[in-house]
Amino acid sequence: MIISKTRINNLETQFKNQEEGTAIIISVSNIDRFNNLNKIGFTQDLEIGEQVLPTIGSGAGKHSTITRFNSEGSYIKRPELGKETKYYQRSLTWKQWCGRGETKEVTEICTIPYERVYREPIAPPSIELRIVEKEGQKIIIADKKFIYKKDDELLKHTINLFLELFKECEILKEDLSELTDLINLKRLNWELLPKGKMPWGKLKEHLKPVLEQTKKTKRVADEARIKYINSHNPTMTFIGTAGFTGYVGFEFKEFTILESLIYGNAIYVFDKNWMEFSKLTKKEILDADLHMKRIIHKDGWETEVNDLFKNIKNPNNTH
Template structure:
C-alpha cells in the first residue's frame, strides 16, 4: 500500500464535519478541501497520482482519474467494489458450484461441476463507485506555496441510499489521496445530480457476433474500453451457448454494462469498465432498468448471484447458468425450440 505523510482515513465522520453538514441546507453535498502545498512537493510527484504535477517548472493538471489501487482501503473499494457481509440481516439460501471428482476418483473417472445450496448471511454488494479527484489551483503567485482545491466527483444527495456511508466513503477517498477533506453545500441542481448517476439502458435483439458488436459500437459502448471488441466477442460466444433472447447494455458517466437477457426475470451482465465480476440478476428487469447506477447493485445479494473473475470463473458461471435456466423453465429444449422459431 502506498504511504503518504498524512492521516489515511476516518473510522467515522469527524465531529467538525458533522457540524458543517448540519449547517448545510442544500440537498446536495460536495466533498472537497483546500490545501497549501509547496511547489517542491508537487515537483517531487507527491500529488501526481491525483493529476497535479510539475512540467518544465509549470504546474499541470491532468484529466481526472480514479485513485489508484493501493492508496488505501477506501480507494481500493472505490476502484474494485466492496462485498459487505451483513450479519445483522436474515440469512438466505444460496447455491455454490464447484468441480468434484466423479465417483471419488477424478484421475480415472473425470471431473464434473456440482452444485450445493445452504443457508448463509446476506452480502451487500457495492459496485466500483468510480469516484475521481478533481484538483484546481486557486492561488499561484510564483513563489514556493500554492493553494489547491481538491474535490470529489460525483456530488452526493442526502436522499440517496446509504448517504451516510457514501459520505464517509467519499471523505476517506479524498483524505487517503490528498491528506485533506471537508464537506460543503453544492450549487448543483437535481438534473445535474441525475446526470452523474443514471444509466441509459438499451436492449438489442440476439444475432450474429458481428451484428451485436456492430450495434454496441454504434452506441459509444466502446468508449474508453480497452480491447472492447475482443472482450465483447468472448462474452457473446459464451452467452450464445445458452440462447439468450436479447443483449443489454447500460451506458452512463459511471461506465458501461453489457450482458444477456434470458427472460424478464433473468439477466446476466458485467461492468465493462471494471470487469471484476459477472452478475446474475433475478428481479424483474423492467423494475431494475429504472435504477440508477448507484442503486443498481447496492442491495442484498438475496436476488442475484455474483461470479468474480478468479480462476475457473467460466466453469462456475456455466454451471450456475445451467441451474438457473432449468429453475426458470428455460432449459435447453425450450430454448432450442425458441431459437428455431426465430430462424436461427
C-alpha cells in the same frame, strides 16, 4: 475546509466548528494533478458531466478497502442463524478410457455445494463521482449532497472514499444544483457493444480482459453461461466498466439479463430495457426488490433461463 489524511474515524473531529444541518458536498479540485483518473473510470477528455462508480483499487495509495466496499458491499456473519448452502461451478478434466489402449480427454462442468455460516449482506453505498465546473475549473464531486450530521455513516464513508482515491478531499458549502447541469450527465459505467447478433467468438474477445481475471477452474463454466444466454440473440449487449467491471448485460425485448463473471453467484433478470437499466446505480441494481428473477449458478440454470423465453411465447404458462 480540506481534509488531507489517510482515513477519518469520526466526523465530529473534522467538523468541530460546523453546525449540524449544513448542506455540504465532497469534492477535489485541480483534478489535472491526479494521475489515476482514467483508472478510476473517467475518460482521457475529462468532460463536464462524466459520472462513474470508482473502480476497485483505483486509489492513489495501495489500499482498496473503501472502493471495494463502495462497489461490492460487505456482510456480517450471523452464526446464531445457522448455516447456508452456497454453490459454485468449476470444470473438471480427466482422461477417459476408450478401449483398445486409448484414452480421450474429457471436460465436464460440475456444481459444487458447500455450507458456510450465514452471512447477512450489507448493501454497497455505490457513491459515484461526477466531473462538474466551478468558476471555470473542473472539479470532481460525490454524486450525493449531504446535510451534515455527526453520526452520518454514509458521509464518513464518502469522505474516506475520496481519501483513498485522492488522499484528500474538500468540503464545500455550495448547493449542488449551482455546480452542475444534469442534462450533461454522461454515465461511464457501461460499454455498449455494437447492435445486432454477436457471435460468441466476437463477444469472447470483448470479454477477454474480464475472463482473464476469473479463476481458471471456473472460467469454462462462466463462458458456458455467457455463451448460452448470448445464443438467445439479445437485441443489445453491454459490459461493465469502472466499478461495474465483471458484469455483462443482455437486453431482450421483454427483459434484461445481468450476469456477473467475477462477483456473486447468480444471474439476475430485470423487467427493464437498456435505457432504463443504464440509469440505475449499482445499489439499485443489486436491490432485492428490483429484479424479477434470480437464477443461482447451479445445476438446472439453463432450464430456468430457457423458461424465461418459453413464458414469452406462452404467456399463460405458469411453470
